[in-house]
Structure formats: C-alpha cells, structure tokens
Amino acid sequence: MDLPIGLRLARTTRLVTHALERALLDAGGSSATWQVLLMVRSRQWDTQSQMAEAMGITGATLSHHLNAMEAQGLIRRRREAGNRRVQRVELTEDGIAMLDRLREVVAAHDWWLRSTLSDAEVEQLGELLDRLEAAVAP
Numbered sequence: 692m693d694l695p696i697g698l699r700l701a702r703t704t705r706l707v708t709h710a711l712e713r714a715l716l717d718a719g720g721s722s723a724t725w726q727v728l729l730m731v732r733s734r735q736w737d738t739q740s741q742m743a744e745a746m747g748i749t750g751a752t753l754s755h756h757l758n759a760m761e762a763q764g765l766i767r768r769r770r771e772a773g774n775r776r777v778q779r780v781e782l783t784e785d786g787i788a789m790l791d792r793l794r795e796v797v798a799a800h801d802w803w804l805r806s807t808l809s810d811a812e813v814e815q816l817g818e819l820l821d822r823l824e825a826a827v828a829p
Contacts, residue, residue, distance in 0.1 A: 700823070711800045720793045723756050724765070728790040731766060731780050739778055765789055 708722070715721050720728075726746060736742040743753040757780065760766045765786035768778045782790065805813055 696823075707804065711797070714796045714800055715793055718792050718796045720789055720796075724760065724789065725793045725797065727753070727756050727760060728765065728782065728786060728793065731782055731786070732790055739780065742780070760786070 712722055715725055727742075730736055730742050730746060736745055739753055739757065740750055743750045746753065757766060757768065761768060763785070764783055766780055767783055768780050770778055808816065
C-alpha cells in the first residue's frame with residue numbers, strides 16, 4: 692500500500708530540512724540565524740513586531756533569537772529617537788559576513804537538491820508544490 696502523500700511530503704521535508712540545518716550548523720549558523728539575518732538585510736521590516744509577523748513566529752521567539760545574535764555580535768538594536776518603544780535592528784560587519792557564509796551554504800544545498808532532478812523535473816516539482824500549497828492554504 693502506498694503511503695499517504697502528506698506523510699511522504701512530511702518525511703521528505705524533515706529530511707531536507709535536517710540536511711540544510713546540519714550544513715548551516717557546520718558554517719556556524721542555523722536556519723533561524725539565516726532567516727533573521729535575511730530579514731534584517733532586506734530592510735523591509737521597520738520593527739521587530741513586523742519582522743516576527745513576517746516570519747510567522749511570536750515576538751518573544753524573535754526576541755530570543757535577536758538576543759542571541761546580538762550577544763554573538765551579528766546584529767545591533769537601537770531605540771528609535773521619537774518612539775522609545777520601537778527598536779530598529781541592523782547587521783554588524785560580522786553579521787554581514789555570517790549572512791554571506793550562510794548564503795553560500797543555502798546555495799550549495801539548493802544546487803545539491805536540484806542536481807538530483809532534471810530541469811523539467813524541478814519545474815514540475817515547483818508546479819506540484821504550488822498546487823498542493825494552494826489546495827491547503829486558508
């Protein structure tokens with residue numbers, strides 16, 4: 692009997708995610724570090740609360756990540772002059788270097804995944820994932 696698609700997709704997702712997480716850890720980061728650095732670098736988010744919402748995590752979880760990254764010297768936070776309740780987040784030089792290093796890891800991981808499929812299969816997979824996502828999206 693074939694396994695349900697959802698179970699196969701969940702297993703595959705777990706394996707792919709675990710492989711990426713190992714590679715990011717080997718480079719000194721994590722998927723959370725990668726995502727936060729990318730969000731800060733994009734400068735699309737004015738506040739921490741907007742960033743947390745965009746990442747789909749709570750403000751407390753984002754604060755935990757930011758505290759750790761600030762302690763590592765990857766980011767700096769500053770209060771906005773006109774509104775002391777608002778904190779701006781920016782990358783330090785070390786944060787930029789970490790982002791560049793993790794970007795290389797993510798690109799290599801993507802290349803590795805794509806190398807197991809033909810170009811047509813990569814395109815087909817993208818289309819199938821889009822259809823599944825649309826089917827289950829609220």
